[in-house]
Amino acid sequence: MPYIRPTDHRQPDIAMDDAHHSNASTVLRGALVGCGFFAANQMRAWQELPGVAIAALCDRDAGRLAAFGDTFGIEHRFDDIETLLTQMAVDFVDIAAPTPAHETLVTAAAHYGVDIICQKPFAGSLATARRLINICRKHGVSLTVHENFRWQHAVRRVAELIGEGRIGRPFFGRISYRSGFDVFANQPYLATLERFIIQDLGIHTLDMARALFGDVVRLSCETGRVNPDIAGEDHATLMLRHEAGCVSVVDCSYATTLADDPFPQSLIEVDGDRGSIRLAADFQLTIHGPGGSATVEDVTPTWPAWSEAPWNVIQESVVALQGDWIERRRAREPAPTAGPDNFNTLALVEAAYQSAATGQSVEPERW
Amino acid sequence: MPYIRPTDHRQPDIAMDDAHHSNASTVLRGALVGCGFFAANQMRAWQELPGVAIAALCDRDAGRLAAFGDTFGIEHRFDDIETLLTQMAVDFVDIAAPTPAHETLVTAAAHYGVDIICQKPFAGSLATARRLINICRKHGVSLTVHENFRWQHAVRRVAELIGEGRIGRPFFGRISYRSGFDVFANQPYLATLERFIIQDLGIHTLDMARALFGDVVRLSCETGRVNPDIAGEDHATLMLRHEAGCVSVVDCSYATTLADDPFPQSLIEVDGDRGSIRLAADFQLTIHGPGGSATVEDVTPTWPAWSEAPWNVIQESVVALQGDWIERRRAREPAPTAGPDNFNTLALVEAAYQSAATGQSVEPERW
Structure with a gap:
């Protein structure tokens, strides 16, 4: 994997405010974390939407990662989010991994000052949910749950x-x-x-x-x-x-x-x-x-x-949610499903x- | 009002078992107690059904009683159930009076050994409901709630x-x-x-x-x-x-x-x-x-x-309930809404x- 441009995770607030993030004409760069069944819908939606690109993938399962990356033409692939966040300059992670993995992934992304979208249920307990929300607040990153219905x-x-x-x-x-x-x-x-x-x-x-x-x-x-x-x-x-x-x-x-x-x-x-x-x-x-x-x-x-069909009902909503997320991200507004x-x-x-x-x-x- | 034939209310079990009641070819004679809005449906249903006749009406409101009696051609009219039960030989009362009147009416009918149909809610409290059911049991009369839905x-x-x-x-x-x-x-x-x-x-x-x-x-x-x-x-x-x-x-x-x-x-x-x-x-x-x-x-x-229309949905069910009641009455079976x-x-x-x-x-x- 090539070295791209690490976000300075020691200064997340500065990273949040730099010109790269606030310029509406700049393409938002994301990493899709988790390449399972539903992740394909999120991937296709990102590919359909303007002003956003998935720059990297992450999955612990090498076969799944390779197949997904090949299908969607994503070159940068990681089996570990820390490595991804160290090596890639991304604006956000889209976490499509199972719930038990969310705490580690959200915490890592927050530490790197990267905005977060996370599949539902975003935490296995209310205590964990509360902790993750507070971690994101502390690090000045937005946390949006991919609640699409x-x-x-x-x-x-x-x-x-x-x-x-x-x-x-x-x-x-x-x-x-x-x-x-x-x-x-x-x-x-x-x-x-x-x-x-x-x-x-x-x-x-x-x-x-x-x-x-x-x-x-x-x-x-x-x-x-x-x-x-x-x-x-x-x-x-x-x-x-x-x-x-x-x-x-x-x-x-x-x-x-x-x-x-x-x-x-x-x-x-x-x-x-x-x-x-x-x-x-x-x-x-x-x-x-x-x-x-x-x-x-x-x-x-x-x-x-x-x-x-029959997934189109859901797939359409995935595009809508992610499209709204991009607009909110540019406007610095919390998403409805924050x-x-x-x-x-x-x-x-x-x-x-x-x-x-x-x-x-x-x-x-x-x- | 003419004197007809009082049921011997001191011997309700005998009254229950006499040939008059068990002979399927004999017309069941009922009294409709309460001549309000919904009673007309019950009256018409009785008039439509074979093997049953409403022999008397009872209502405390003289005008309503007269109008109802004239409409349906019922000669024997009473403003008091005790008088009705004393003077008329009926097999059952169909109580279409408001709930607060039910306790008095059900108790009277039970004492006279007369089977009872009673509009819903048949009692204003569960304690009253329990008491009325037990009174009817004690007197060997059936109690059926006119629950038609x-x-x-x-x-x-x-x-x-x-x-x-x-x-x-x-x-x-x-x-x-x-x-x-x-x-x-x-x-x-x-x-x-x-x-x-x-x-x-x-x-x-x-x-x-x-x-x-x-x-x-x-x-x-x-x-x-x-x-x-x-x-x-x-x-x-x-x-x-x-x-x-x-x-x-x-x-x-x-x-x-x-x-x-x-x-x-x-x-x-x-x-x-x-x-x-x-x-x-x-x-x-x-x-x-x-x-x-x-x-x-x-x-x-x-x-x-x-x-x-739109009452026909209900009216049809009134005929069905009352028709079933007649069959059950003849077979000495409790009605489903006993x-x-x-x-x-x-x-x-x-x-x-x-x-x-x-x-x-x-x-x-x-x-």
Whole structure:
């Protein structure tokens, strides 16, 4: 690996403020850390977006690293993040490694004064999450969680309609994700997780609930397992009381048999005091207004050229999240899914497992 | 009022067993007690059904009694149930009076050895419910709660499919009743109730949840009020853990704006380990089976000739409940919504208000 230009990790604040970072015309240079199943989506999105380039890859698995690097034409490859950060001048790392590796990776990047994007769940516990957020703050680097579901085109439209007051004050919502899609085929480790659907999928739909209805003051959760071949729960039903007053149901299942399986779409209902929103599986969004009016919008996304069904729903959201991240990075604004925000989503996951285990309602922790 | 033939209320067991009651060809004679808004549906259903006749009416409001009697051609009219039961030989009373009157009416009928049908909520508290059930047992009379939602044609079909094992073991259900229908126009007293939607409507959908998924071991509930002109809650969201393992969401609202308002229909989802059921507002019932199969059944009811939209959904169920009651009465079997069964539905209502008030999950009482 060639020596490029090390960021001076002893002076991260200076590094943060140099002209290289603030000039909008300069290409942001990133390193993708972790070259597994989902990382390819993040890679393709970076390649599609202007003003950004992945300058290096990092993975402990040599075969995976080589294959990924060859596929995407990335020359600089590392099996160790410290070496990468020492040798490469990057503005950010995009961490797509599994959760147990996040603490080491985030800490290293923070020490090198490099901004961080990190896959969800960004920490294995709230204590770790809190520590990582504080480390990033201390080192003056931004920490953004790659929480992409709220970035889905249809979800953004629902959020926009709520924000515009089109249905008045929301008092009820449902975010429903019910599928029989074989997620274990691409990600066999999912079958071994003691905590499965809430941690893997519910975390996304809970984040959507927060994005649409705000933070949560109380939560109840019931879980179960249908599939005998997996370790964790494969269906979960949650009821949330949001601080702003809305009540929402967040239900998810990978044990649901549907002829027209909506994977990986979430169906959404929102009732407000002046109207309702219904998002159906075919991307038909109906806005019900006073006096029996109904407007139907087709919110089918513009799919990235490289996307493929059924993953295109997610892939489009990855581009949206990363595109927004670039703009925020240039404007020095925290991303919507910055660490402190995502801490509160992670806290819902913890609260959900606690509620399911105890049969009691739980008040989630808050940042 | 003429003297007809008093039932010997000192010997109710003898009265229960006499030939009059056991002969299937004999017309069952009933008294309708309470001539308010909903009683007309029960009256028309009795008039439609063979083998039964309403022989007398009872209401404390003279004008209402006269109008109702004239409308339905019922000559024998009483303003007092004791007088009615003394003067008329009836096999049953159908109590359509408000809940606060039930204790007096049920107790009187039990003392006269007369079988009882009673509108929901059949008691204002679980203690009263328990007392009334025991009084009826002591006097050897049957007590059936006029809980009709589970008798809706579409709901019966869903129950039948579950019973047949068409979707395997149910692990998730949703019963959703969301409407903006102005129920206060016909029943203005509803606006004055401190306990509104759960007690008036949720009680029905909770009973449906019990009918479909069995008894409930744990419940959480969140409520709210959108309409500023009423006293009680107009939306409620409940999550139930059923003893057999299923988790269900029961949500209801009279504050929901929908262009195609489904009032008074409930939409149903059931996920089983071998298939799913979806009941849509247009009475299209889809049964999803393994391997992507889907069967659509049109479960539009055969409407009673006298029924009128949108009430026809309910009116059809009233005929079904009362028709079943006649058969059970002749066979000396308890009705599905007999007192002890309905006690457990009433207990869900109590648990729901308790959960909403405390923010805690509640284990409902059970008979």
